[in-house]
Amino acid sequence: MEFTPVTHVLFDMDGLILNTENLYTVAFQNIVSKYGKDYTFELKLKLMGSQTHETANTIVKELDLPMTPEEFIIESKKQFELLFPDTEVLPGAKRLIEHLHNKNFPIGLATSSSEESYHLKIDKHHQALFSLFPYKTFGSSDPNVKRGKPYPDIFLVAANKFPENPKPEQCLVFEDAVNGVKAAKAAGMQVVMVPDQRLDKRMTTDATLVLNSLEDFKPEIFGLPPFDD
Missing domain, CATH: 1.10.150.240 (Putative phosphatase; domain 2)
Incomplete structure (x- = not known):
């Protein structure tokens, strides 16, 4: 593919x-x-x-x-x-985020969470990791995000925060949810999906690529800098 x-x-x-x-x-x-x-x-x-x-x-x-x-x-x-x-980081996420950050590759966070809920999740254990995102969009708090996923609003708003103003087709989204994949696709972006293992495989067909874990992701297939090891 x-x-x-x-x-x-x-x-x-x-x-x-x-x-x-x-x-x-x-x-x-x-x-x-x-x-x-x-x-x-x-x-x-x-x-x-x-x-x-x-x-x-x-x-x-x-x-x-x-x-x-x-x-x-x-x-x-x-x-x-x-x-x-006491929420925990899922396998492969920390490695990928730190890798892209260390390679000076532009990354952003696009979550449907409110800013208040975000702080409940990260303040105790994960501030260092999330500080690597220079641009964050909180769907439930941001007045520019009029509609939640599966509408494309959050990803279009999040992409607009990058100073380079990338076109949708220049953006890659990482998602776990069917509605999130639909939202990214509606925004005109490629999307890597890491679905819940209980999800019917037929509900993953909108994704550009489906993985069992972020640990399986190979950055170079999307032109991203490869992992050093």
């Missing part, structure tokens, strides 16, 4: 760099359990990549919860404060 060389790289965060997707599942299940409901993998798939208010609206509606989306967000924040500080 042919891959086009790129000049800029954008990273999703949740489920790609950090293992927070499992923690979201725990947090939301803790809330909906009080009402005898299940936060299923099918529902999770619909929501991965959504902004905070979109997620709350969908869960409340789909599970017919006796609470408003605003109340759900408040409950979620309480759960996140307990769970997120």
Whole structure:
């Protein structure tokens, strides 16, 4: 398969760099359990990549919860404060980010998280790693990101932060979620997907390249500097 060389790289965060997707599942299940409901993998798939208010609206509606989306967000924040500080970096992520940074290759973060949620996840253990991203876009906090993934807004906004103003086709996105892949594709960008192992392979066909782990990524196939070792 042919891959086009790129000049800029954008990273999703949740489920790609950090293992927070499992923690979201725990947090939301803790809330909906009080009402005898299940936060299923099918529902999770619909929501991965959504902004905070979109997620709350969908869960409340789909599970017919006796609470408003605003109340759900408040409950979620309480759960996140307990769970997120000890999130871990996923295999291969640190090596790749540090490699591109050390080679002076332009990288940016494009996460649907709010800035508040981002700090809960990184402040305790991961500030050094995330300081390597000179440009960060927080989908749930940035007024320029009008719509969450699968719409392309976040990746277009994130790419515009690079001073070189790369064209979409010059950008490579790393994602774990179906909605994130759709968003990158809609933005006109190539996208490497590292999906949840439970995901039906037929739902990964929009990705330019699908990997089991970031450890398997070979930068040179997209014209990026190869790893030194």
